[in-house]
Amino acid sequence: MPDDALVPALAALTRGDRRAAADAARRAHDADGDPLARALADHLQDPAGASVYDQPAAFAAFIDGGGNIPLYQAVSRALATAHDRHRVRTLLDVGCGDGRALVPALHTSGHRPAVVDLLDPSPALLGAAVRRMADEAPAITARPWATTAQAFTATDLHEQTWDLVQATFALQSLPADERTSVLTALRPHTRHLLVVEFDVPDLPHDSTENLRSLATRYRQGLREYTTDRDLVARGFLMPVLTGQLLPAAPGTARTNDEQPAPAWAAQVADAGYQHVRVDRLHDYWSSPAFVLTARGGA
Numbered sequence: 001m002p003d004d005a006l007v008p009a010l011a012a013l014t015r016g017d018r019r020a021a022a023d024a025a026r027r028a029h030d031a032d033g034d035p036l037a038r039a040l041a042d043h044l045q046d047p048a049g050a051s052v053y054d055q056p057a058a059f060a061a062f063i064d065g066g067g068n069i070p071l072y073q074a075v076s077r078a079l080a081t082a083h084d085r086h087r088v089r090t091l092l093d094v095g096c097g098d099g100r101a102l103v104p105a106l107h108t109s110g111h112r113p114a115v116v117d118l119l120d121p122s123p124a125l126l127g128a129a130v131r132r133m134a135d136e137a138p139a140i141t142a143r144p145w146a147t148t149a150q151a152f153t154a155t156d157l158h159e160q161t162w163d164l165v166q167a168t169f170a171l172q173s174l175p176a177d178e179r180t181s182v183l184t185a186l187r188p189h190t191r192h193l194l195v196v197e198f199d200v201p202d203l204p205h206d207s208t209e210n211l212r213s214l215a216t217r218y219r220q221g222l223r224e225y226t227t228d229r230d231l232v233a234r235g236f237l238m239p240v241l242t243g244q245l246l247p248a249a250p251g252t253a254r255t256n257d258e259q260p261a262p263a264w265a266a267q268v269a270d271a272g273y274q275h276v277r278v279d280r281l282h283d284y285w286s287s288p289a290f291v292l293t294a295r296g297g298a
Contacts, residue, residue, distance in 0.1 A: 004208075004212060005028045005031060005032065005034065005037070006024075006025065006028050006034065006036065006037055006040070006211075006215040007208055007211045007212055007215065008024040008028075009021045009022075009024035009025040009028060009037070009040060009041075010211040010214060010215065010245060011206065011208075011211060012024055013242055013245040013246050014205065014206040014211075014245050014246075014247070015247075016246060016247045018044050018246075019044075021040070021044055022040075022041050022044035022045060025037045025038075025040040025041035025044065026041040029041060034219070035219075035222060035223075035229075036215065036218055036219040036222055039222065039230075039233035039234070039237070039238055040238060040241070040242075042233075042234065042238075043233070043234060043238035043239070043242065044242070056098075056122070056124040056125060056128070057231065057235065058231050058232055058234065058235020058236045059097075059098075059125070059235070059236055060098070061225075061228040061231050061232050061235075061236075062225075062228075062232045062235075062236045062237070063097075063100055065224065065225055065228060065232070066221065066224030066225055066285070067221075067224055067284055067285050070282065071282050071284050071289060072100055072101055072104075073104075074281055074282040074289070075101045075105075075168055075196050075281070075282075075289070075291075076101050076102075076104040076105040076108065077105075077108070078194075078196065078281060078291045079101060079102065079105035079109075079166060079168070079194070080104075080105040080106075080108040080109040082164060082166070082192070082194050082293065083105060083106075083109040083111055083112070083113065083164070084109050084110050084111045086163055086164055086191065086192050087111050087163070088111065088113050088163040088164045089113055089114050089115070089163055090113060090114065090115050090117075090161070090162045090163050090164075091113040091115070091116045091117065091162060091163065091164050091165075091166065092116075092117040092119065092162045092164070092165045092166070092186075092190070093116060093117070093118055093119065093166055093167070093168075094119050094149050094165060094166070094167040094170055094171070094182075094186075095119065095120055095149065095167055095168070095169070095170020095171070095173065096118045096119060096120050096125075096126070096129050096170075097120060097122075097125045097128075097129065097168075097170075098125045098128035098129050098132065099118070099128065099129035099130075099132040099133060101168045101196075102116070102118075102129070102133075102166075103129075103132050103133060103136050103137060106133075106136075106137045106140065107136065107137070112137070112139075112140060113140060113163070114140065114141065115140070115141045115143065116133070116140055116141070116142050116143070117143045117145060117162070118130065118133075118142055118143065118144045118145065119145045119147070119149060119152055120145075120146065121146070121147060121148045122146075123146050126144050126145075126146050127144075129142075129144070130142055130144050149170075149171075149174060149182045150174070150178050150181070150182060153181070153182050153185035153186060154185075157185075157189050160189055161189050161190065161191070161298040162189060162190045162191070162298070163190070163191050163192065164190065164191065164192045164193070164194060165186050165189075165190040165192070165193050165194070165296070166193075166194040166195070166196075167194075167195050167196070168195075168196040169196060169197060169198075171183075171195060171197065172197055172198070172256050172257060172258045173256060173257070174257065175257050176257055176259070176267070179257070179267065180267055180270060180271055183267070183268060183271035183273070184271040184272060186296070187271055187272045187273060187296050187297045188296070188297045188298060189296070189297075189298055190296035190297075190298050191295070191296050191298045192293065192294070192295060192296055193268065193273055193292075193293065193294045193295075193296050194291065194292070194293050195264065195268070195291070195292040195293075196281065196289060196290070196291050196292075197258070197261075197264055197289070197290065197292070198258060198284065198286055198287040198288065198289055198290075199260055199261040199280075199287050199288045199289070199290050200258045200259065200260055200286075200287045201213055201260070201287065202260040202263075205245075214241065214245075217285060217286050217287070218237060218241055218286075220285045221237060221285045221286060222237060224285065240256055243256055244256040244257075244258065258287075261278050261290045261292070262278075264278070264290075264292055265278050265292060268292060268294050269294075272297065273294035273295060273296060273297075274294065274295040275293075275294060275295045276292065276293075276294040277292065277293050277294070278290050278291070278292050279291050279293075
């Protein structure tokens with residue numbers, strides 16, 4: 001199926017024209033039955049559209065299936081390795097979600113933290129993480145923070161320090177300038193930093209090559225789901241896809257602000273971290289995942 005068929009719809013999104021995007025997506029579906037085109041058209045029929053993470057059931061179905069199973073296994077192994085290497089006693093998990101990556105790492109690590117600060121703006125996901133830790137890691141003290149990374153680092157952190165600050169697929173949700181501010185604010189308070197993100201293609205945002213690449217990758221991702229396909233598409237994949245293409249409304253930012261791995265390394269270095277290293281972690285349908293490690297200032 002030619003990926004060019006959906007490019008006009010995605011191009012309309014970059015211009016902020018939801019109606020034209022919906023019409024183009026509907027035409028693409030009518031022409032060849034493309035399930036991605038149908039999912040996009042259905043999502044755009046809602047004038048407001050669903051926001052990513054507004055439907056915890058959709059997010060849970062997404063990470064419970066498809067390529068996320070081996071992906072999260074690889075992430076948890078990387079976290080456990082870091083906990084052991086740095087003999088972590090105090091840990092801050094930025095954007096912890098429901099604890100999907102963290103808790104298995106706590107089980108497999110030979111050196112468990114005594115205290116884990118859990119930071120997430122979603123009360124539903126944060127509550128799930130707290131319950132998961134209480135059930136599966138009751139000996140570890142969990143301190144929940146239901147707020148954004150921006151708000152958390154804007155407060156006076158006093159003398160608070162952590163052996164490790166980790167963020168898995170979370171910092172991409174922050175606008176680039178705010179992400180730098182968050183990283184800079186955390187640097188004096190952590191000995192080490194670990195970031196897991198995706199090494200997205202280095203293509204101009206609104207270029208045909210980038211739009212064609214997005215169509216190819218999201219179509220592959222959608223194919224990995226069967227019984228939960230509509231829920232995953234409506235409640236997660238389509239909000240993520242449209243969120244990274246639509247121009248940000250005044251006073252808001254894109255849902256996802258991803259960048260290639262070298263740009264992540266440069267941003268972390270610009271925030272003052274030392275010994276920045278990037279290693280490929282796992283091949284995934286959207287882009288290869290990588291793990292970035294660096295030395296903080298605590």
